[in-house]
Amino acid sequence: MLEALTDALLLALDPSVLMFVALGILLGITLGAIPGLSGDMAIALLLPTVFYLEPASALGLLVGIYKGGMFGGSISGITFGVPGTPGAAATTIDGYQAKLKGKPNRALHTALYSSVAGDSSSDLILIFIALPLAAVALKFGPVEFFALYAFSLLLISALTRGQLAKGVAACALGILLSMIGRDPIGGSLRMTFGIPELAGGLSLIPVLVGIFAVSELIVQVSKAWAAKSRAIVEDAKEKSKMFSDYDAAADKLPFRDFLKLWKATAIGTGTGTLIGALPGAGSSLAAFISYGLAQRFSRNGEEFGKGSMEGVASAEAGNSATSGSTLIPLFAFGIPGSATAALFGAAFILMGMTPGPNMVRDHSDVIYALFIILIYANLVNLLMGKVLLPYYSKMSMVQPRILLPIVFCLAIFGTYAAGNSLIDVWVLLGAGLLGVVLRLYGFPLAPLILGFIVGPGAERALRQSLLIGGEWSYLFSSPIAIGFYTTALGLILVFTLLLRNKA
Amino acid sequence: MLMQRKRLVAGLAAAAFGVAVGPIMASDTNGDSPLGDSPIRLLIPFGPGGGSDMTARVLTATAPEFCGPRIDVVSMSGAAGLEAVNHVMNAESDGHTLLVTDYGPIVTSGYVDDVEWSHDDWDPVMLFTEWLPxxxxxxxxxxxxxxxxxxxxxxxxxxxxxxxxxxxxxxxxxxxxxxxxxxxxxxxxxxxxxxxxxxxxxxxxxxxxxxxxxxxxxxxxxxxxxxxxxFADERADVLPDVPTFKEAGYDVSLPAWLMIFAKEDVPQETKEFLQDCFMEALATPTAESMSERTNAGIDPRGMEASADLYHNTVEMVGSILREIGEID
The missing domain is CATH 3.40.190.10 (Periplasmic binding protein-like II)
Structure with missing residues (x-):
């Protein structure tokens, strides 16, 4: 054991490995920050390098990209209001509001610290208690997954206070959009209107970037046109004053201020680690549930959605805390629980290791080295983030008329590159128009995205349950599922009563 | 665009650290190649990282030496894989755009989906392997x-x-x-x-x-x-103790092959050239060790054997789909 550990240390701390980790993180942060491009995509592209690099260097590169990408997604979310990766959608809700209030730097630093905190805890859990947690994850079958999805949809739809109906409507619209394409059970086509390109359904990235980014762009452009009318000129002046008056010195986040966010970060870390360990649940779901729970348990819950640092911290910790635990099912059972885990699984296979419990035993040197890399890559991520963030927060204060066209081009480029698909670009533009309509009528956008992400899983889980059990009562046959339903009901009851008392 | 970036990123890594990623972007031009200099693109109707992707990448590492131009793997999983299939169908018939797929997106889709091609518009160039369900x-x-x-x-x-x-x-x-x-x-x-x-x-x-x-x-x-x-005629190499359904007395065999397809109107000599250079590449020690490492079980067969298998599968899948009422 001790010998294996020394070998692993020597492998992991080799200067070339360190350099690959740093290169990976730089690439990851940059690609993650471009809307549409994600760390996953870069990992997929660089997978073949595994054939040519030493295992530790290759793993260092991939781990670096993954971790950098996880945090990088929040950069464009906070600075432009466009989540760079699906996982950053929840971070965007408060992060962008904070930026509009002239605090991009605080929000970015909160995101960085909570991301690193969540990520590190999750890595420790992967290293020390992967097996027990994996055993719990296996208990999640269709019945339990449906309960989890139902719980998360309820939690998120009710996020925006006083807008329950609009939240539920946006969420339902998201689920409806996710149903376009092939029926997951019967295999027949639904809502494709004879367009063969829609057979595979709408892809997440164009919908996400379209709803958030393209709609924002359209709104800004029309504002500029409408600025001929006087009243809006004043408004625009005020806005541009905010941008030119940006005071970088006042927008700092002392570390002790971050420590005040411990509760939100802890909720995010715990939730993210658990959700990450469930095969198929994913980082966006983890971020949204963390955000929802943090709001429920915060003393300043009403600040959420208006630029709350707790909102940023919980979402980003939740998102990043999936990064270690998403590998748990892969290590424990050889089950890839997420797209990223599948890519890491492929990398292990390319290195001649079969993912599963024997991998740790048979290749202890490489796996221990990977564990060490997972931990110190967080430090590299932190350092590199600290160095880069001041530039990103300055960039976020460039005038929107210059910034938005650039973001728009990046979004189109990123969307096309993600799937090599021109259809995705049309979906992007369509989603942009839909986003404008929703903004005009004051619908929250986040529940729509969550509905779109969770919809297919929830539908599959529900229909699988009914196929296995044969009747609806089967949905209540598992203690875990009943636990989720009771918690959801309990949360609703408690908060309705609390709100009534406050009023 | 994807490929350009891949090369860029790979090039970056190589330039910065002097790592030997050469083979990915190898472009040793072979003067005799009827395919010229522009790259061969292998389209995959699935997401990256899966079995077909990893198997096809063995060719990107080994085949340029024999085929001439560079070989790129492009993953296009849109429209349940049909986007990749249609992309190859709409490309020039010059042998530079090929499809790597199992029978799902080409045989099954050819029956159940509204597509503009028929099964006869495709010719197998070679077979990588047969997966046994x-x-x-x-x-x-x-x-x-x-x-x-x-x-x-x-x-x-x-x-x-x-x-x-x-x-x-x-x-x-x-x-x-x-x-x-x-x-x-x-x-x-x-x-x-x-x-x-x-x-x-x-x-x-x-x-x-x-x-x-x-x-x-x-x-x-x-x-x-x-x-x-x-479900195969013979036991799987990696599962030598597991019987086939045939052995148990049920005549049910439906292996899932992985083949490279060209459009039917690609000139015959181009297809033969591609077959030969791919087969040569897969016989190299590098290709064999990559196949070994990835459990890909590459066991290549030429175009004639592949064509027989393809037409059998088309018939078999057709009869199953008719029987269960999916098609008329």
Whole structure:
């Protein structure tokens, strides 16, 4: 054991490995920050390098990209209001509001610290208690997954206070959009209107970037046109004053201020680690549930959605805390629980290791080295983030008329590159128009995205349950599922009563 | 664009650290190549990182030396894979754009989807490997063999839950074929893929599942999973103790091949050149060691053998789909 550990240390701390980790993180942060491009995509592209690099260097590169990408997604979310990766959608809700209030730097630093905190805890859990947690994850079958999805949809739809109906409507619209394409059970086509390109359904990235980014762009452009009318000129002046008056010195986040966010970060870390360990649940779901729970348990819950640092911290910790635990099912059972885990699984296979419990035993040197890399890559991520963030927060204060066209081009480029698909670009533009309509009528956008992400899983889980059990009562046959339903009901009851008392 | 960036990124890594990533971007121009200098693109109708992607990448590393131009793998999973298939169909017939696929997106889709091509518009260039769909369950499940499974279904029809990836895909059609052959009925539970099938089997949420041998071989050897039988004429190399359904007395065999296809109107000599240079590349020690490492089980066959297999599959899948009423 001790010998294996020394070998692993020597492998992991080799200067070339360190350099690959740093290169990976730089690439990851940059690609993650471009809307549409994600760390996953870069990992997929660089997978073949595994054939040519030493295992530790290759793993260092991939781990670096993954971790950098996880945090990088929040950069464009906070600075432009466009989540760079699906996982950053929840971070965007408060992060962008904070930026509009002239605090991009605080929000970015909160995101960085909570991301690193969540990520590190999750890595420790992967290293020390992967097996027990994996055993719990296996208990999640269709019945339990449906309960989890139902719980998360309820939690998120009710996020925006006083807008329950609009939240539920946006969420339902998201689920409806996710149903376009092939029926997951019967295999027949639904809502494709004879367009063969829609057979595979709408892809997440164009919908996400379209709803958030393209709609924002359209709104800004029309504002500029409408600025001929006087009243809006004043408004625009005020806005541009905010941008030119940006005071970088006042927008700092002392570390002790971050420590005040411990509760939100802890909720995010715990939730993210658990959700990450469930095969198929994913980082966006983890971020949204963390955000929802943090709001429920915060003393300043009403600040959420208006630029709350707790909102940023919980979402980003939740998102990043999936990064270690998403590998748990892969290590424990050889089950890839997420797209990223599948890519890491492929990398292990390319290195001649079969993912599963024997991998740790048979290749202890490489796996221990990977564990060490997972931990110190967080430090590299932190350092590199600290160095880069001041530039990103300055960039976020460039005038929107210059910034938005650039973001728009990046979004189109990123969307096309993600799937090599021109259809995705049309979906992007369509989603942009839909986003404008929703903004005009004051619908929250986040529940729509969550509905779109969770919809297919929830539908599959529900229909699988009914196929296995044969009747609806089967949905209540598992203690875990009943636990989720009771918690959801309990949360609703408690908060309705609390709100009534406050009023 | 994807490929340019891949080269850029790979180039960056190589330039910065002097690492030998050369073979990815190798472009040793072969003067005799009838394909000229522009790259050969292998389109994959699935996401990156899967079996087809990894198998095709063996060619990007080894074939440029024999074929002439660089070889790129492009993953295009849109429209359930049809985007890749249609892209190859709409490309120039010069042999530079080829399709790497199992029978799902080309044979099954050719029947059930509204496509502008027919099965005869495609010609196999070569075959990489044949994957053998295998039925498995967790080690402590009461069903131990094909016989146990059949007995339980005869005693109580519809009492076994069976998880499989996408409906009518390569790990579902064999089950349908088996039911047609025997008249038995299972409860079919479609999943999002091999990973979900596996966690449902291991977690005890369903009784049986179907997958491809490489993904369960080490667990079967360890005894954490058990494989009941394989839908093929011969046993899988990595699962030598697992019987075929034929051995158990059921004439059900539906291997899932992985082939490279060209459009039918690509000149015959171009197809032959591609076949020859791919086969040569796959016979190199590098290719063999890559295949070994990735469990890809590459066992190449030429265009004639591939064409026979392709036309058989077209016929077989057609008769299954007609029987279950999916097509007229």
């Amino acid at each position: 295998t039925v498995y369950t967790r080690a402590d499940h009461e069903i131990d063999s094909i016989e146990d499974w059949v007995e339980q279904l005869e005693a109580e029809p519809n009492s076994v839950t069976f998880a499989h990836a996408a409906p009518l895909g390569i790990v579902h059609l064999p089950l349908i074929l088996f039911e047609m052959e025997t008249g038995l009925e299972n409860r079919h539970i479609p999943t999002s893929g091999g990973g979900e099938t596996r966690s449902m089997v291991m977690g005890g949420h369903v009784d049986l599942g179907m997958t491809l041998p490489a993904s369960i071989a080490s667990e079967v050897e360890e005894g954490t999973l058990k494989a009941l039988g394989t």
